[in-house]
Amino acid sequence: MGDWDELYRENILEHYKHPRNRGTLEHPDITYEDANPLCGDQLRIDIEVKDGRIEKIRHSGHGCSISQASASMLCERLEGQPLEEVKKLTREDVLEMLGIELGPVRLKCALLALKTVKAGVYGITQWPGEEEGAP
């Protein structure tokens, strides 16, 4: 028993129950929507950019605790940062933020937010090594 708390570490549940930067923006400079059809997770990211910095970033949609918490953590981390920061972020950063080990199915949940932000900012729909993880 008990090892569920290893997966649902308190900070994941905390972000899931009280998501940061949740919502949409009225006049976003960047908006991008992506989905994880396998689970039915859907995510939209809105970004307002000012002087090359992420002035405001919001996430909306629906999904499991892992996908929602990672969106919340990612937005919290990126708000106020230079847009360049998005390029530097890797899947390892996201997994480190979540602080958990994930199987291949839940990995996709965890990385949906990063994928959506990167695609929105740079039109990157795939990042190095993604194809190795399939399906």
Add this chain to the structure above:
Amino acid sequence: MTPAPPSGVAPAPAARAAFSPEAIRAHFPLLRERREPPLVYLDSAATSQKPDVVLEALQRHYTRTNANIHRGVYRLAEEATAAYEDARRRVAKFVGAGSPRELIFTRNSTEAINLVAYTWARANLVAGDAILLTEMEHHANLVPWHILAGERAVELRFIPVTGDGLLDLGALPGLLADGRVKLTGVVHISNVLGTVNPVAEVARQARAAGALTLVDASQSVPHMPVDVKALGCDFLALTGHKMLGPTGIGALWARRALLEAMPPFMGGGEMIREVRLAGSSWNELPWKFEAGTMPIAEAVGLGAALAFLEDLGMDAVFAHDQELAAYALERLREVPDLRVLGPAAEKRGGVVAFELGDIHPHDVATVLDHQGVAVRAGHHCAMPLHEKLGVHASARASFHCYSLPQDVDALVRGLHRAREVFG
């Protein structure tokens, strides 16, 4: 070769008199093996567990009978051929086929449906024809028709699903009225809702309107008595791994006259009568549709699975499924915010899909998994149905002959736990 187990191995339970899931479990090594936490397997609609007799049949085939079939003139090859053809006869008899020649082995139901789509449909359907499906089809009975409709102007129509998870048969006459429907494809038991569909009635109306009927029996043949003549259908697709058999073996049953007229599916060895450099002529049924070396051991294993199920009695298996589903529906009522998809117990088989408040099914399944309860979470290869029901995804518990009421109890405990974690 007879699929009777070798001496020293307990025979399948002769349980017709008293169906005992506890006694049945003892025949499934994966279920009787001790685990911590104990395994509560509630995903039999995805694939069933395998009894000893099936595993032994595979082992016995490879250790005593292994040779390629229909070729060698030596005795071993003849024995292998006899074992494979014996399995075909068993499957044919199991679904009430008139002749084993009407029973084509495939990899699974998906391949069986694709066989119909790529041969019969492409030889017979022209622009302006229509195919009538239902809103509760598994992707296996949707996507092959999407591909066809992308190639030629064949219209796809759908029998609607009602709010309580039944087919809206009232819509059927209207959908068939213009006479353009040439094929009706209907799932016998929904892998999400558990609904047992009135296939015989659909087939009757389809026939009267000049259409053939294909039944996706993936979830029905493993759980209830199915007779193709009683259903009045023209094609029936089934898969072995959901009925205690190995993966990689399934079957298509079709009326003989249809199969005779259909072009072959895949070209290769065994499916030909004569090959010249300029062309070939086709083998007789059923081998015309079985190109290349088939999954011989898997077919033999499926034969052993059917013998096991026949010993249990399919009426008893279905009654057990229904009883468990009814018990699950009753117990799930105790869980606050839980919404079951699909109809009342008397209209369903051993499948119960549900939503738990706002908690994502993946989270539900993960909490359950950490308590040893294996359920499926997602859209169960039925995205259009989930869309229709206004649900992004669901969690699903499904049963087979070895499932116990205690499995349902463990599920309910796990769901309470999930509410605590995410509440």
